[in-house]
Amino acid sequence: MRLRRSTIYWTGFSVIIALLIIAPFVLPEFWRRFVTEILIWGLLAMSSDLLIGYTGMVSFGHSAFFGLGMYGAAAALLMVKPPSLWLAIPAGLIGAAAVAAFVAYFSTRLRDIYFAITTLIFSQIFYVIIFTWTEVTGGENGLTFSRPRLAIPGLFSVPFTSETLHWFVLAAVTLSYLVLRRITQSPFGMVLQSIRENEARTRAIGYPVERYKIMAVMLSGLFAGLAGVLYAIQNRFAAPDFVFFVVSGEVVIYNVIGGIGTLVGPIVGAGFFLLLREGFSRFFTEYYLIPVGVIFVAMVIFMPQGLLGFARRWLNE
Amino acid sequence: MEIAFDQLLIQTINGIVTGMILALVASGLTLIFGIMDVVNFAHGELFMLGAYAGVVVLAATGDFWIALVAASLLIALLGAVIYLTTLRPLLGRDPLTTILATFGVSLVLQNYALWQFGPVARKIQEPFTGHFTLFYLDYPWYRLVIALLSAAIIGTLWLFLKISTFGVWIRATTQDRVMAQAMGIPVPWVLTVVFAIGAAMAGASGVLFGPLVGVNHAMGLDWILKAFIVVVIGGMGNLAGSIAASIFISLLEAYASLWVSPAQAIIVSFVVLILTLLFRPTGLFVPTPK
Numbered sequence: 001m002r003l004r005r006s007t008i009y010w011t012g013f014s015v016i017i018a019l020l021i022i023a024p025f026v027l028p029e030f031w032r033r034f035v036t037e038i039l040i041w042g043l044l045a046m047s048s049d050l051l052i053g054y055t056g057m058v059s060f061g062h063s064a065f066f067g068l069g070m071y072g073a074a075a076a077l078l079m080v081k082p083p084s085l086w087l088a089i090p091a092g093l094i095g096a097a098a099v100a101a102f103v104a105y106f107s108t109r110l111r112d113i114y115f116a117i118t119t120l121i122f123s124q125i126f127y128v129i130i131f132t133w134t135e136v137t138g139g140e141n142g143l144t145f146s147r148p149r150l151a152i153p154g155l156f157s158v159p160f161t162s163e164t165l166h167w168f169v170l171a172a173v174t175l176s177y178l179v180l181r182r183i184t185q186s187p188f189g190m191v192l193q194s195i196r197e198n199e200a201r202t203r204a205i206g207y208p209v210e211r212y213k214i215m216a217v218m219l220s221g222l223f224a225g226l227a228g229v230l231y232a233i234q235n236r237f238a239a240p241d242f243v244f245f246v247v248s249g250e251v252v253i254y255n256v257i258g259g260i261g262t263l264v265g266p267i268v269g270a271g272f273f274l275l276l277r278e279g280f281s282r283f284f285t286e287y288y289l290i291p292v293g294v295i296f297v298a299m300v301i302f303m304p305q306g307l308l309g310f311a312r313r314w315l316n317e
Numbered sequence: 318m319e320i321a322f323d324q325l326l327i328q329t330i331n332g333i334v335t336g337m338i339l340a341l342v343a344s345g346l347t348l349i350f351g352i353m354d355v356v357n358f359a360h361g362e363l364f365m366l367g368a369y370a371g372v373v374v375l376a377a378t379g380d381f382w383i384a385l386v387a388a389s390l391l392i393a394l395l396g397a398v399i400y401l402t403t404l405r406p407l408l409g410r411d412p413l414t415t416i417l418a419t420f421g422v423s424l425v426l427q428n429y430a431l432w433q434f435g436p437v438a439r440k441i442q443e444p445f446t447g448h449f450t451l452f453y454l455d456y457p458w459y460r461l462v463i464a465l466l467s468a469a470i471i472g473t474l475w476l477f478l479k480i481s482t483f484g485v486w487i488r489a490t491t492q493d494r495v496m497a498q499a500m501g502i503p504v505p506w507v508l509t510v511v512f513a514i515g516a517a518m519a520g521a522s523g524v525l526f527g528p529l530v531g532v533n534h535a536m537g538l539d540w541i542l543k544a545f546i547v548v549v550i551g552g553m554g555n556l557a558g559s560i561a562a563s564i565f566i567s568l569l570e571a572y573a574s575l576w577v578s579p580a581q582a583i584i585v586s587f588v589v590l591i592l593t594l595l596f597r598p599t600g601l602f603v604p605t606p607k
Contacts, residue, residue: 058413106594113356113412114553117545118594124542125587132581245542249420256417287432293425300418301406 020170024163033234036166038274039173040230042267045254046180047223052252053261054184055216056196057111060248061103061119064126065221067243068095069228071130074143074238083148089229096225097218099126104217108210111199120245127243142239160233169230173267176223180263183219192216253296259306268307323452324575332571334460336564337467338526342540343547343559344471345518351554352491352511354412355404358419360519361541362426367392367520368532369430372439381444388524389517396516400509408508423537430534438531441524463525470521471560474514478556487511491554546586550593552600561602565589 020039024032044066051057072095073088080087107118130137137143149157150164158164183189191212194202203209232238241247250273258269276295280288303310346360370388375381403418445462448455478484489497490507498504523532530536547566551558566586573582593601 058416060416106591109594109598113416114549114598116413116416117356117549118590121542121546121549121587121590125584128580128583128587132578249424252417252420287428289424289428290432293421293428296424297403297418297421300414300421301403304410304414 017170017174021167024166029162032162032166034274034278036162036169036234038267038271039169040227040234041251041254041270041274043173043176043230044224044227045251045258045266045270046177046263047220047227048251049255049260049263049266050180050184050192050220050223051216052255053263053265054189054196055192055213057108057213057216058116058252059119059217059220060116060245060252061107061123062220062224062251063243063245063247064099064103064119064123065096065224066228066231066247066251067123067126067130067238067240068099069093069225070232070238070242071095071137071143072225073229073232074145077145077148077232078143083146085148085150085233088148088233089226092229092232093222093225096221096228100218100221100225101214103221104214108213108217120248123243123245123248127240127245130243131240137240138238140240142237142241144237147233147236165234169234172226172230176226177263180223184263188212188215255306256304257296257299257306259308259310262306262308265306265308272307325572327452327454327456328571328575329568330456330460332568333564334464335571336567337464338522339540339543339547339567340560340563341467341470341518341522341525343544343551343563344474344556345515345522346544347548347551347554347556347559348474348518349512349515350548351556352487353404353508355415355512356412356419357512357515358416358541359399359423359426360419360515360544361537361539362423362430363392363396363516363519363537364523364526364540365430365532365534365537366395366426367523368441368527368536369434369439369523370520371441371524371527372434372532375441381442384441385521385524389521392520392523393513393517397509397513399516400512404512405505405509423541427534427537434534436534438533440531441527443528459528463529466525467522470518474518475556483507483510543583543586546590550590550601552602555600555602558600558602562600565601 020035023035027035044062047065048059048062051059069092072092075095076088076091077083103119103122107115107122110118131139133139147160149159150168160168184192191202191207194207195209195212199209228242231242254269254273255266256269257272258267259265273292276292277288280291284291299306305313342360342364346357349355349357349360367388370391371384374384374387378384378387399422403422404415407414407418443457443459445459447458449458450456478487486497486502486507487510489500489502490504490511494504497507523536543566547562548559550566551560551562566589569585569589570579570582573585589601
């Protein structure tokens with residue numbers, strides 16, 4: 001008897017989610033935090049996979065969306081008393097969406113390398129603005145704030161502990177994953193993939209390619225903003241370092257390491273990268289990027305499908 | 318605010334000086350892109366390592382000009398090694414993979430510099446310290462010499478491309494790689510040399526620029542961004558365009574810093590970039606495509 005593919009898929013999905021749900025009970029505090037962080041970076045990487053893997057546009061500007069999500073959440077948490085979680089999330093999303101609209105409008109006119117460079121430069125624009133506008137953004141020091149309570153008005157209100165935060169992040173990431181998966185399998189997602197395969201032909205069939213690209217960038221930016229909000233809530237600060245383009249580069253690294261165009265791959269990549277960093281920083285202290293960079297270059301050359309693509313090919317054999 | 322004429326003139330000179338250095342960095346970048354479809358993210362790191370190589374050779378020999386030549390040669394060699402180990406295997410794949418690979422290389426090089434030389438900025442002594450009086454300012458001759466030297470290096474490159482046999486080979490490879498190969502031009506060798514030349518130019522500009530600011534491991538980041546802006550504004554792969562764009566952008570930034578802080582003046586070049594993308598996405602200094 002052969003199992004249906006979707007049965008295997010959903011069984012695997014439930015097992016992984018179940019493992020992640022019980023993770024806080026078995027892991028010590030440091031690793032608990034570590035897993036939460038992997039989920040957040042994984043969400044950011046997954047959002048950029050919508051562009052890199054599905055639409056074929058390599059974005060080097062995801063730090064801007066992530067950062068604006070952070071600062072949007074920070075603004076809501078600092079200005080409204082008492083700080084409310086349900087204000088911080090939409091505020092962060094609005095921040096990220098505004099930036100994404102701006103970036104999408106200009107950068108989708110360009111293709112390939114030009115798109116990558118323009119998104120990079122756009123993220124630097126926001127970096128410079130945030131870095132120099134000290135009165136509003138706190139400049140180099142960034143903003144610090146207190147964590148809001150996890151509350152549903154009229155029902156319950158508990159402070160975030162590392163366990164509840166983990167579950168909250170897990171819920172948000174799982175939900176985003178399902179939504180993104182749905183998007184990529186929808187007719188809209190099919191058009192994105194056909195843009196990746198052959199843009200001229202897609203246009204010839206009659207799809208307004210530019211509009212699809214703008215939508216893709218905006219959706220991707222929205223999920224990246226959500227990752228920024230979660231990161232802000234976890235760490236209780238917003239800093240310009242996270243808007244710097246090196247963060248975008250790391251996001252692209254997660255995608256390539258994990259396997260582009262798979263949605264799960266980027267999360268695996270983020271986990272792998274962060275584990276590598278953790279492992280190497282014990283031996284190489286702050287110079288851990290030397291071995292990580294070498295491994296990354298080797299993977300670009302020898303394993304262009306990433307860990308997941310490699311595993312898949314290995315399983316098929 | 319009233320801006321005096323003398324301030325404007327000083328900023329013009331400053332703008333042209335930085336513009337020439339930027340042109341030197343950007344022309345290496347655009348040469349590499351135009352000829353081999355490689356977006357070299359590690360270009361800023363080659364600039365930075367060039368400056369460090371200058372520091373080391375200067376400490377050993379005590380002569381600035383030896384340091385300049387030695388650093389350029391060292392960085393050319395490093396460029397050739399980088400090309401052979403990381404970019405050669407990617408030949409024929411999507412140009413985007415070259416961004417990824419060179420980004421990885423830039424991480425390695427930057428952290429190597431941090432590891433090797435530490436976080437404290439080093440100083441390169443100027444080869445001569447003469448000044449001339451420009452209104453109320455003592456303007457160092459060295460700055461003008463940098464601009465002239467950069468122009469000379471770019472001019473040599475241009476002549477090299479125009480006249481020498483190897484230059485003809487390079488231009489032939491740009492136009493049609495397969496046909497060039499069929500005509501007996503050693504294309505792999507040409508590509509390696511082009512990457513080495515681009516790297517050497519980055520290294521030379523690092524040494525030239527070193528005396529103006531300290532040499533540190535993160536100095537490449539600023540320059541790579543500016544160089545990318547310039548290369549896009551000038552039209553990718555277009556040598557003359559990126560030189561014009563370098564000077565244009567640097568002048569604008571120099572004027573803008575009369576009003577705002579230099580950190581904010583860079584926003585001006587971002588704005589120029591956006592306007593370019595909106596109205597002339599092929600580049601500001603490129604003839605209108607038919």
